Amino acid sequence: MARLNLLEETRFEKLPVTVYKNSKAASLAVAARIATLIKEKQEKGEQAVLGLATGATPVQVYAELVRLHREEGLSFQNVTTFNLDEYYPMQPDSAQSYVTFMNKNLFDHIDIKRENINIPDGTLDLSDIPTYCMEYERKISELGGLDFQLLGIGRTGHIGFNEPGSAPNSGTRLVTLDDLTRRDASRDFGGKENVPTKAITMGIGTIFKAREIILMAWSPVKAEIVKKAVEGEMSSDVPATFLQLSDNVEFVLDEGAASELTRFNTPWLVKDCVWNSKTIKKAVIWLAQTVKKPILKLTEEDYNNHGMAQLATEKGPVYNINIDIFNQLQHTITGWPGGKPNADDSQRPERAVPARKNAIIFSPHPDDDVISMGGTFIRLADQGHNVHVAYQTSGNTAVWDDDVLRYIEFATDFTKSLNLGTEKLEALYNETRRFIAAKKPNQIDTEEIRTIKGLIRKGEAIAGARFAGLPDENIHFQDLPFYDRGKFSKVVSYEDDIVKTMELLQQIKPHQVFAAGDFADPHGTHKVCFDIILEALTRLSKTEEWTKDCWLWLYRGAWHEFEIHEIEMAVPLSPQEVIRKRHAIFKHQSQKDLPVFPGDDAREFWVRAEDRTSETARKYDELGLADYEAIEAFVRWKF
Template sequence: MNEFTEREQITTNIYEDADRACGFVADAIERLLRERQSQGKSAVLGLATGSTPVRLYRELIRRHREEGLSFANVVTFNLDEYYGLEGTHPESYRRFMQDQLFDHVDLDPEKTHVPDGTVEREDVFASCRRYEEKIEEVGGIDIQILGIGRTGHIGFNEPGSGPESRTRLVTLDTLTRRDAARDFLGEENVPRHAITMGVGTILDARVVYLLAWGDSKAGVISESVEGQPSASIPASFLQLHKDCVFCVDGGAASQLTRVRYPWLVGPVEWSPSLVRKAVTWLAQKVQKPVLKLVDEDYSENGMADLLTERGSSYELNIDLFNQTQHTITGWPGGKPGADDTNRPESASPYPKRVLVLSPEPLDDVSCMGGTLHRLANQGHEVTVAYMTSGNLAVPDTEVRRTIELIIELGEGHEDQAEVSFARCVQRQLEEKGQFGLDTAEIRRLKGLIRRGEVRSSALMLGLTVDHLTFLDLPFYEEGRYRRFNVGEEDVNRMHALLEEVQPHQIFVTGENHDPLSIPALCFGVLRDAMEKSSDSEWRASCNVWLYRGPGGEWEAHEIDMAVPLSPSEFENKIQGIYQHQSQRSQSPSLAKNGAGNTWNVASELNHSTAQVYDQLGLPEYEAIEGFKKWSLNR
């Protein structure tokens, strides 16, 4: 511990990326396995599911295949299982573990344990007791691997779970079920109950490693590490463990005090970006416009050394005000013929070739619909590329509605090809049931539904069908959530589009997201494709602008370009979002704290950003969409 980490009640290691964090944990597991193997003893691992530990399991598989790491002496116990699912179900955690680890190493199947989700209700208590007894019989868990949910749950210990809780049947939180909705092709298909190890069971492990990636986990990581232990954040009870380490990437660490407010915990080097962050924070904290901050505000809030370095609050205030003011522009593509000295985007060339990348349909309009409308109306050559079809996010109910429409429209017509296709999909829906996998035909129809929604939305934004490109990247079309693998063809398709458009501007999201999320995978595809285009002439003059992503917005100090929206423009954006009918139910990526729908969440974010600018003393706007400039080399 040092002055920067003294607020942290759990040892927290911050890594450059998830792979480095997983390497650290894999080293610990390897040491344990080799030590126990040399002693002729078993090693007992507690394992987690979900996207978070997938990279760890891949690294362990690599070490098994390439370095001879053996799992023959390993006994495993999984944290949890959905209640009511057979182990063969594609979304069961038993199946997940087989796919992600067990089938790829030399584990004895008899030594792998996952809670039984099929036991009769009256036998659940006894089954859970037996699970606890099995852990005790092998001497307890040596290393427990954890992820963390947005509610602060570990395993399926939802808010309200205390440190005394043991393995038991639990009712899943609404937000937890919503987060799993896409895995089950609709929230209505997600089981309402699960069997989970208790917090107390987890605390009994000798060593605990909790993994977390992406800034969507930042808030709950901060609360768990720096807040008081509380049943409202079950992960906070890990503060009671004597050997627990949180291994997180920069995104997940971004709300820890030492990262978010480093000047409050120790001396810092005041870089321009840190000064901007600190002064913006100060104005919001004392609830004053920037230009009204005084020396006492700085000195009373841990920033006296900044005053000493810069001389006075007056100069600091002016600098921050000007910086923030210069981010505001109604011309996101640059204003032709204007002095662009203090504008975020250059005036020339005009018109610009603009490429907007949307990981899934709806991401573009929900995050930057107003800016899209501006770019199109101001005469730029705008191409919107939907990197994936988004077919996995379409509930079966939407497909049934579409099938009925196709069949009804086709009655009495000679050409029955569409009707035959619709009836084929109808049969396949019935055959797959509630939990089966979508066939290629079902996914095709779901993709067509989303294309139709995209076209309707584009019309609201002033775009035409000619402006739209559907990449249908193979990693998505051939995969499923948490089981995506990006390949060369994905990068080749993106590279071909870049070379065709040769953009002056690219708008994209995905940086600092969970590395296995669709936005992060798509961002990686773009990054690799741009590296392939490193010698292309267009690269030298291309600006890349990051939009924050569904359900989030950049903080004021992070914004390099702020595009204000008038009331009518904002309403136009909301109408564009509303065209995505299949996504009108709450989306995991857009729902905030479990409440709201796609257009309400977008409305709240854009209004909030405008309010922050207003509070800082800048002009008052109806709404603002924010963007951060990105460099491939950073």
């Protein structure tokens, strides 16, 4: 019976999928399988032939293999490896090369024979590449093929660098990289313009020949493409769908990457559900959006035709369900994000008492506050709350080099005009020009340049916060050490960041904390900043009485919004408030027009922000709620 239930749950899935709680648990399991294969081959006196991947996804697998070697004696003497791909052109000692990546994360820490390591050569002449690729294939074949192939998946659906359009029988070859792939790599190269346009990659046909294929994916960022690869029709538009042809493949996912699969996202379509308040709310909103009706117009027929007959039977009549969900949504809407004084707050998302709250908005970068919740920020200040803003990092990574020269030129001219002496400034200017002229892709700036870039963003943040109505003493620049420290080492301690955050929280004793909950941030800074806040609050909750009355609200930024069923506080904005928010965003001039790291969205940040909040308002309207110009959304985190 259990087997039948599993088959029913996974009936939309066209290949085997195993889901783990988190990426660490999944990585340990995959590393254990690789270790078992190596040991089995050792016992037989045979070579273990591994196909390896690069990128963030397999890093924890490699770390565990290194641990097994150092602490449990796992030997790699009988292992031969073939990497999937390499950028072209690419020098092997470049910081961005996959040779550097593999040495740093695995090969330099184990006893593998160097002659058994094979990584595509990014230094070849173009004319030599076809012969080289044929030789790469021949070497794999001579060893009897790949025993195990490790894969990640790109957001285009590529495996290796087999981009959309790749054939299922393709072999090792030179390919042109998709623009989205290059944008995703831009941070490693200091801008998309520095990312190579081509790569040498093992083909899909070569991958198919492996006796065991594991594709790994982590986080909600990969959820959409994972769903297409697992449940979609086979298409060259999503090369990973060709893995459906293999009997030897398994997808290994964490809960975030699996979240869009039918059995997790809309489980009522595949099995009987245990209906609780969260599931009912999500299902009813999904149904309304699917049939394009307001919630109060949903019928029993709608429920029955869309996998929700069980809900109608157990919790009906359906009109009562509709009214309950409509009321829940209505109660999320408030024009008083700090609570409405002298009002019944039993059906409101925020408390009425105290009438004037201490609130702190944590902004991972110097513009996340106004981009993500600028309207709410302004309204909290307008309604008389004691609002503070804390800019957690300097944001100095995301400033153009040209702006540094422009600001030094301004400072030089300014000091000249006032006869303040310019020798040191001119020396700094000349040194900076020389550095920038010779700067390599993704090279770390000098301390002076990082300071200037940070000051540029600090000035913009002060202007934005002042525009929102804050006095200068309520504007805090934490400049958390992890941000610059992480430029020099991937092994970073966050203890001093946590301590600084605890000290600020103790100073303000907030009733409300607003923090970035957009963990799809492609640079990871939002998640790190949130974890620091959460740890600080958790520690303080053990000794500080005020924490019992402190609520933590999450906002989201320029990448993704909360789903409607997740929203617990919806702050509507009038057309005039949208304009005020836009003007606050405009204070961040270094991020306007074309920021250094725009992500995969060509729109300016203010346009993204307005489109996102107007889209949320539109969804509320379509569900039968009031028609607002825009809505900023929040979810409460119970810590």
